[in-house]
Each structure stands twice: as C-alpha cells, then as structure tokens.
Amino acid sequence: MSLFATLLQPVLFALDPETAHSLSIVALKAGIVPPCPGVDDPRLKVSIAGIDFPNPVGLAAGYDKNAEVPDAMLARGFGFAEIGTVTPRPQSGNPKPRIFRLASQHGVINRLGFNNEGHAAALARLNERQARQGIVGVNIGANKDSADFTADYVTGLETFYEAADYFTANISSPNTPGLRNLQAGDALAALLGRLLEKREQLASRSGVRRPVFLKIAPDLDNTQMDEISGAIRDAALDGLIVSNTTVSRAGLGAGSHTGETGGLSGRPLFERSTIVLARMRERLPGLPIIGVGGVEDAATAVAKLEAGANAVQLYTAMIFAGPGIAARINRELVEVLDRSGLSAIGELTGRKKREWAQKKLPGEA
Numbered sequence: 001m002s003l004f005a006t007l008l009q010p011v012l013f014a015l016d017p018e019t020a021h022s023l024s025i026v027a028l029k030a031g032i033v034p035p036c037p038g039v040d041d042p043r044l045k046v047s048i049a050g051i052d053f054p055n056p057v058g059l060a061a062g063y064d065k066n067a068e069v070p071d072a073m074l075a076r077g078f079g080f081a082e083i084g085t086v087t088p089r090p091q092s093g094n095p096k097p098r099i100f101r102l103a104s105q106h107g108v109i110n111r112l113g114f115n116n117e118g119h120a121a122a123l124a125r126l127n128e129r130q131a132r133q134g135i136v137g138v139n140i141g142a143n144k145d146s147a148d149f150t151a152d153y154v155t156g157l158e159t160f161y162e163a164a165d166y167f168t169a170n171i172s173s174p175n176t177p178g179l180r181n182l183q184a185g186d187a188l189a190a191l192l193g194r195l196l197e198k199r200e201q202l203a204s205r206s207g208v209r210r211p212v213f214l215k216i217a218p219d220l221d222n223t224q225m226d227e228i229s230g231a232i233r234d235a236a237l238d239g240l241i242v243s244n245t246t247v248s249r250a251g252l253g254a255g256s257h258t259g260e261t262g263g264l265s266g267r268p269l270f271e272r273s274t275i276v277l278a279r280m281r282e283r284l285p286g287l288p289i290i291g292v293g294g295v296e297d298a299a300t301a302v303a304k305l306e307a308g309a310n311a312v313q314l315y316t317a318m319i320f321a322g323p324g325i326a327a328r329i330n331r332e333l334v335e336v337l338d339r340s341g342l343s344a345i346g347e348l349t350g351r352k353k354r355e356w357a358q359k360k361l362p363g364e365a
C-alpha cells in the first residue's frame with residue numbers, strides 16, 4: 001500500500017470532493033507532496049503532431065483548471081499536463097455541491113460548469129514558469145453567457161499562443177448548456193474553419209505552428225461520429241481527444257450519488273470511451289488521437305492504445321490512487337514492453353481497433 005492509500009486518501013475522502021481538490025493543489029504548490037521521479041525509457045516516447053512526448057501518460061483537463069501546478073504534475077511522472085478549461089472571463093460555475101465521488105465504482109460525477117479564473121490569470125501563471133520544460137497544453141472553452149462561443153475559442157488560441165505547447169478545443173463538456181451543439185457537422189465545420197484560420201495567421205506571424213486538438217464527448221451515435229469525422233477531414237485539425245465525461249448512466253451499478261446530474265468519469269466511463277475512440281480511429285486512420293476515460297493502470301492504458309490511441313490522459317483515477325499514478329503506470333508499461341519485446345509503445349496503437357469498434361456501447365441497440 002502506498003503512502004497515499006494509507007495516509008492521505010482517508011483524510012481527503014473525509015472532506016467533500018471540492019475541498020479535497022483545493023487542498024491537493026495547495027499541497028502541490030507548497031511542495032509538501034513528495035515528487036515521484038518519472039520513468040526514463042526511450043521506448044515510452046511518442047511523437048504526436050510534431051511534439052515529442054517523453055511518455056504517453058498525460059494529465060487530463062479539469063484538475064489544474066487555472067494553471068497552478070503544471071510543473072508539479074510533470075515532476076510526478078506525467079508525460080504532459082493539460083491545464084484548463086479556461087474561458088476568456090472568470091466564471092464561478094454551478095452552485096455547490098457539484099462534484100460527487102462514486103467510491104465503490106471508482107467513478108466521479110461533476111457538474112462544475114467551467115469554474116475558472118479566466119484567461120488573464122492562467123496566462124500570468126504560465127508566463128511565470130521558469131524553466132518551461134515539459135509539455136503543457138491549454139484546454140480552451142467558452143463562457144456560458146458568451147454571445148459567440150466560437151469567438152471565445154479563437155480568443156483562447158490568440159491569448160495562449162506563445163505559452164502553450166498545444167491546444168485542446170473542448171466542445172464536449174456536458175455542463176455548459178449548448179456547448180455540445182458545436183459537435184454538429186455544420187457548427188463544427190464553422191468552428192474549425194475560424195479556429196484553424198487563426199492558427200495559420202499566428203503560425204506565420206510567430207514561425208511556430210502549435211497543434212490544435214478537438215475534445216469530443218463519448219455520447220455520440222454512429223451518424224454523429226460520421227459528421228464529426230467529415231468535418232475533421234475537411235479541416236487541418238491536428239488531433240482528437242476522446243473523450244470527455246458521459247451523460248449516460250447505462251451500465252452504472254446502484255450506489256450513492258449515481259442519480260446526480262453531470263458528467264460521469266473514471267472506471268464506469270472506460271468501456272464507452274474506448275469504443276468511441278476505436279470507432280473514431282477507424283474513421284480517421286492517420287489522425288493522432290489521445291484516449292481518455294477510465295485509465296487507471298497499464299492494462300487500461302494498453303487497451304486505449306490498442307483501440308487506436310497514440311497517447312492517454314487521466315484524471316479520475318488520480319483521485320483514488322494519488323499523484324504517483326502516472327509514474328506507476330509508466331513503470332508497468334515498461335514491464336509490458338519487456339515482456340512483449342516491442343521496441344516502442346506506439347507499436348500497440350490500433351492493434352485491436354476492430355474488436356473495440358465492434359463492441360456495443362452500453363445501452364446501444
């Protein structure tokens with residue numbers, strides 16, 4: 001049992017989830033959480049959209065919404081850290097309580113609603129980063145009362161262009177009414193058109209072409225997946241992140257908080273998000289894809305890669321296992337590589353995409 005499991009987790013779990021989250025950020029900022037040296041093995045390296053990642057295990061958006069601890073997370077073995085979602089103006093989000101642990105199922109339901117300090121605060125912190133070593137992505141979104149959601153994404157790109165290693169356009173949070181409508185074919189084509197045009201302008205001005213990824217929901221039927229793939233094929237998008245949290249409760253066992261409104265993450269999301277990932281991989285063979293949803297160990301990370309991911313991210317499993325989780329998964333991945341004789345982790349990508357794509361989504365007819 002780790003120090004986290006025996007000592008820290010019981011303390012944090014005695015607190016309400018949002019207080020526990022704030023406390024963990026304070027502890028990381030204060031440097032009182034011991035660092036976990038990363039795993040340095042060339043076989044773990046992956047190259048995605050022109051960026052070289054030291055290992056394929058990233059921190060998903062939502063933990064470090066305000067860019068307070070990207071370097072602390074990188075120092076704990078994550079191959080990359082995604083801050084945000086940030087919106088142009090600060091906003092307080094939905095009324096509390098708005099995060100719920102489904103402890104027996106290792107899941108979480110949240111309906112935070114993009115609570116964040118806004119672009120200026122996050123940018124100031126990113127600009128203060130001393131070494132600027134390690135890969136930090138910026139996840140951009142829209143203010144809930146914005147008159148033009150698309151304009152907010154374009155502003156995000158402009159604001160963070162110098163400070164980010166990559167961008168994620170998050171159009172899949174279930175907690176901002178209307179946001180997921182941007183996933184519809186025409187709306188998505190318009191968003192990608194404006195966003196990527198701005199990126200080309202910024203790239204030619206600065207000489208650096210920052211990759212832009214799109215983060216999608218796991219609550220898509222095959223027709224919606226076709227529409228999204230069509231819009232992506234017509235645009236110069238650099239990659240997909242699959243997926244955000246689910247609004248579905250299909251297949252979720254009984255337990256406390258299961259009836260709460262919001263997005264479900266963690267173990268109960270694993271199967272659904274991995275199937276959607278494989279179906280998108282089949283539709284977009286050459287596109288970089290980052291797999292997210294229920295990654296908690298080497299087995300789940302390997303499954304995501306085999307379903308078609310080039311790298312993975314996680315958040316919820318860290319709530320249950322502590323910040324050493326990335327280093328542990330990477331150590332386990334090295335063991336997988338040793339056993340299988342593979343020379344690079346990327347050789348797993350897509351090996352079982354057909355099997356995964358053909359599975360039925362929970363609740364699918």
Ligand SMILES: Cc1cc2nc3c(=O)[nH]c(=O)nc-3n(C[C@H](O)[C@H](O)[C@H](O)COP(=O)(O)O)c2cc1C
Binds near residue numbers: 062065084112114295
């Ligand atoms: C409390 C909480 C807050 C989140 N906030 C965001 C967010 O601001 N932006 C975003 O793109 N995803 C957000 N997510 C979704 C995660 O990035 C991830 O896509 C999802 O939780 C599935 O991964 P997991 O099962 O490893 O948690 C949030 C998730 C949780 C649990």
